[in-house]
Amino acid sequence: MAGASTTEEIREIEARILGEHGTIRRALDRVAAGASSVLAEPSDQKTRDLEDAIWDLYIALDDHLVMEESELLPLLGRLDGPSSPRSRRLLEEHHLQRGLLLSVVDRTETGALDPERLAAVARRLVESFRADMEYEERDLADLCTESAFALQSAAVS
């Protein structure tokens, strides 16, 4: 059962995750804008700008996934058990996110895609990561509510 310190810990991690999601959303906005610009009228400069935005997203996201795995995952393990559905979902999502992002970053390095195709793939990546973050934030809000509820129930019993 969650005690007061665990509830506080969940809130702190939630605040940190939401802050980093803000940074990632700005990076995603830059990728989306870069992709739209390439699709509107491709140029070498616009393609380079889009590639730079994808790389910045990669750096922000990679650090974020590591942070969640080192801080949120142990907490979920303590609350639900190490192989709970929530812990498994987090690891599976991160595996998919890394794979998706690495495949796009790889293509920027090898020039394997023409600019329009790269922009189209980047747009899908942005949509997918925005949806993942929304889902994750709902999960975190549920975790905060459950923990506060468990604390309240313990106080009245």
Ligand SMILES: [Fe+2]
């Ligand atoms: Fe995550």
Ligand SMILES: [Fe+2]
């Ligand atoms: Fe996240």
